[in-house]
Amino acid sequence: xxxxTFPGAAIVRESGLRDxxxxxxKILDTERKKEWLRDAHAAGQREFEVGSFVPARxxxxxxxxxxxxxxxxxxxxxxxxxxxxNLKGAERAIEHGADVMVLPLSASHEHSLANLRKTPDDVxxxxxxIRAARDAAGxxxxxxxxxxxxxxxxxxxxxxxxxxxxxxxxxxxxxxxRVGLADTVGYANPAAVSRLFEKAVQIAGDRFSxxxxxxxxxxxxxxxxxAMQVGVKRFDASLAGIGGCPHAPGAxxxxxxxxxxxxxESMGVQTGIDIPKLLAVRAxxxxxxxxxxxxxxxxxxxxxxNFSRVAA
Amino acid sequence: xxxxTFPGAAIVRESGLRDxxxxxxKILDTERKKEWLRDAHAAGQREFEVGSFVPARxxxxxxxxxxxxxxxxxxxxxxxxxxxxNLKGAERAIEHGADVMVLPLSASHEHSLANLRKTPDDVxxxxxxIRAARDAAGxxxxxxxxxxxxxxxxxxxxxxxxxxxxxxxxxxxxxxxRVGLADTVGYANPAAVSRLFEKAVQIAGDRFSxxxxxxxxxxxxxxxxxAMQVGVKRFDASLAGIGGCPHAPGAxxxxxxxxxxxxxESMGVQTGIDIPKLLAVRAxxxxxxxxxxxxxxxxxxxxxxNFSRVAA
Numbered sequence: 001x002x003x004x005t006f007p008g009a010a011i012v013r014e015s016g017l018r019d020x021x022x023x024x025x026k027i028l029d030t031e032r033k034k035e036w037l038r039d040a041h042a043a044g045q046r047e048f049e050v051g052s053f054v055p056a057r058x059x060x061x062x063x064x065x066x067x068x069x070x071x072x073x074x075x076x077x078x079x080x081x082x083x084x085x086n087l088k089g090a091e092r093a094i095e096h097g098a099d100v101m102v103l104p105l106s107a108s109h110e111h112s113l114a115n116l117r118k119t120p121d122d123v124x125x126x127x128x129x130i131r132a133a134r135d136a137a138g139x140x141x142x143x144x145x146x147x148x149x150x151x152x153x154x155x156x157x158x159x160x161x162x163x164x165x166x167x168x169x170x171x172x173x174x175x176x177x178r179v180g181l182a183d184t185v186g187y188a189n190p191a192a193v194s195r196l197f198e199k200a201v202q203i204a205g206d207r208f209s210x211x212x213x214x215x216x217x218x219x220x221x222x223x224x225x226x227a228m229q230v231g232v233k234r235f236d237a238s239l240a241g242i243g244g245c246p247h248a249p250g251a252x253x254x255x256x257x258x259x260x261x262x263x264x265e266s267m268g269v270q271t272g273i274d275i276p277k278l279l280a281v282r283a284x285x286x287x288x289x290x291x292x293x294x295x296x297x298x299x300x301x302x303x304x305x306n307f308s309r310v311a312a
Numbered sequence: 313x314x315x316x317t318f319p320g321a322a323i324v325r326e327s328g329l330r331d332x333x334x335x336x337x338k339i340l341d342t343e344r345k346k347e348w349l350r351d352a353h354a355a356g357q358r359e360f361e362v363g364s365f366v367p368a369r370x371x372x373x374x375x376x377x378x379x380x381x382x383x384x385x386x387x388x389x390x391x392x393x394x395x396x397x398n399l400k401g402a403e404r405a406i407e408h409g410a411d412v413m414v415l416p417l418s419a420s421h422e423h424s425l426a427n428l429r430k431t432p433d434d435v436x437x438x439x440x441x442i443r444a445a446r447d448a449a450g451x452x453x454x455x456x457x458x459x460x461x462x463x464x465x466x467x468x469x470x471x472x473x474x475x476x477x478x479x480x481x482x483x484x485x486x487x488x489x490r491v492g493l494a495d496t497v498g499y500a501n502p503a504a505v506s507r508l509f510e511k512a513v514q515i516a517g518d519r520f521s522x523x524x525x526x527x528x529x530x531x532x533x534x535x536x537x538x539a540m541q542v543g544v545k546r547f548d549a550s551l552a553g554i555g556g557c558p559h560a561p562g563a564x565x566x567x568x569x570x571x572x573x574x575x576x577e578s579m580g581v582q583t584g585i586d587i588p589k590l591l592a593v594r595a596x597x598x599x600x601x602x603x604x605x606x607x608x609x610x611x612x613x614x615x616x617x618n619f620s621r622v623a624a
Contacts (some may be wrong), residue, residue, distance in 0.1 A: 022378040079413045149492030152617065157617040158540070180514070186616075189575055189578040190534075190575070190579065215609060216609070216613045217572075217610035218533060218571040220389075222533045225534045225537060226537065252609055262530070263502070263534065265529070266504075266531075287473075298529035304469075304529070305465075305466055306469040307499075
């Protein structure tokens with residue numbers, strides 16, 4: 001596998017404002033979320049998961065999603081994604097003009113029941129309703145189905161590859177515009193990623209949207225590399241790797257945005273993101289989150305002396 | 313690239329006792345080094361870089377290399393490697409019965425002059441002398457040539473791929489039994505690793521021995537994965553990622569042994585190492601190094617629920 005088979009560009013979608021912040025104690029105030037968006041946008045980042053349309057009592061950290069979304073929409077070229085747990089959330093996403101809404105589905109039956117109180121197939125049915133509502137509203141909000149616990153889960157352990165792929169296809173058939181795979185609990189390894197993502201891309205084609213990896217056991221970037229080799233071009237990541245894992249206090253969260261952008265740019269894969277500017281946003285965020293665990297590696301060492309930024 | 317093209321087994325060589333300890337302030341006493349060796353051996357690890365035959369005034373951390381080596385040789389099946397900077401060091405390695413000696417060469421001309429006071433070609437000439445001395449002594453000590461700064465260096469920046477490969481071949485021609493490549497300063501990325509290691513393996517064939525990666529910018533495991541895809545089966549790593557980088561205080565050292573072993577075993581690549589036992593050694597080491605930066609990720613989260621150890 002040579003570098004020449006890589007895409008010339010890839011998208012790093014910031015999920016720290018949703019997946020990151022929802023998993024930590026500290027509630028970041030709305031003005032700081034806006035500052036994060038503004039500064040990261042100025043650094044060249046264009047895709048952000050800005051929040052989640054869930055009841056505020058469940059996730060007080062994301063209670064200001066509508067306001068953050070409204071601000072995000074003022075930044076030129078920004079693609080604002082929100083997570084929606086169900087039709088009701090989707091209706092709010094449509095109402096508030098999100099560009100993309102992600103409906104999470106857990107391929108682990110037990111994890112799905114425990115976390116969503118629905119079977120995976122119930123979630124597929126919900127997506128069909130969301131598609132109907134979106135079309136009826138004349139909205140152009142993109143519907144993304146996200147298949148989580150794709151490499152196993154902390155409750156039932158193993159999750160069968162065949163089940164993950166069945167559900168991925170079911171989401172597409174139910175009307176998802178695109179789909180992604182998530183290693184929700186950090187169980188993936190690059191060989192398993194190669195295997196599963198290759199099949200997922202075969203099924204979804206250009207409608208395969210995104211790889212979402214957690215760095216719980218240090219393999220997030222190796223997993224991204226493996227997914228890129230089968231053609232995936234969009235990855236979720238959290239600035240400073242915030243997020244953690246509810247089952248392992250202090251453990252890493254999502255792939256660190258800054259390390260991921262560095263990996264891509266150093267391979268000649270354009271992200272459009274200026275690394276020194278992004279590191280300045282990271283430094284602000286770390287200050288705001290005083291006391292919360294942060295992660296990532298390259299911020300200490302800085303860019304290599306032979307690094308030449310490829311992005312224009 | 314599918315998992316089925318991977319080797320069924322790989323060797324994780326512990327370099328923490330040499331590369332790790334030489335880069336940190338704390339001097340670990342000899343009895344603790346022996347305890348590390350004993351416990352890691354009991355966990356199934358078989359290859360260790362136990363020290364360096366350099367003058368004690370230069371590296372007081374490794375002044376006890378002869379004693380540590382003598383102890384290592386008492387552990388059944390253990391392969392003891394030492395670093396030797398020159399013929400004089402090689403003579404000590406032969407005298408003390410090391411199984412493998414590594415002669416480091418820096419492909420960066422400027423780095424080589426600054427650190428070894430020799431040009432890269434002077435080091436090639438030294439290897440020829442070492443080969444003659446080894447053969448004259450009737451020793452079976454394996455001579456490994458290690459080409460460092462293979463992806464750039466902190467002094468001259470870029471290091472040309474053609475120069476790295478020229479020197480790799482020169483070491484083989486001068487009598488090295490085998491050769492490896494090292495990303496001494498953490499500049500590598502997986503695309504560059506794919507490219508360079510593929511060519512190196514083409515040149516050296518079965519005499520290509522080892523990949524040595526630093527996690528200075530978070531890419532060590534992704535780089536290992538890329539190297540495995542072109543057939544490399546031995547990797548250096550430091551327990552708890554100790555080592556750091558003299559140019560970046562607090563930065564990561566080598567790839568973390570425990571994270572690397574986890575990655576390999578989770579891909580079905582046997583290392584022979586029992587992860588829970590290795591994590592117990594890690595916990596001891598972290599205690600001994602009280603105050604020094606340690607790294608690695610999976611020790612917090614533990615093994616996945618669906619993890620099945622492949623090694624017998």
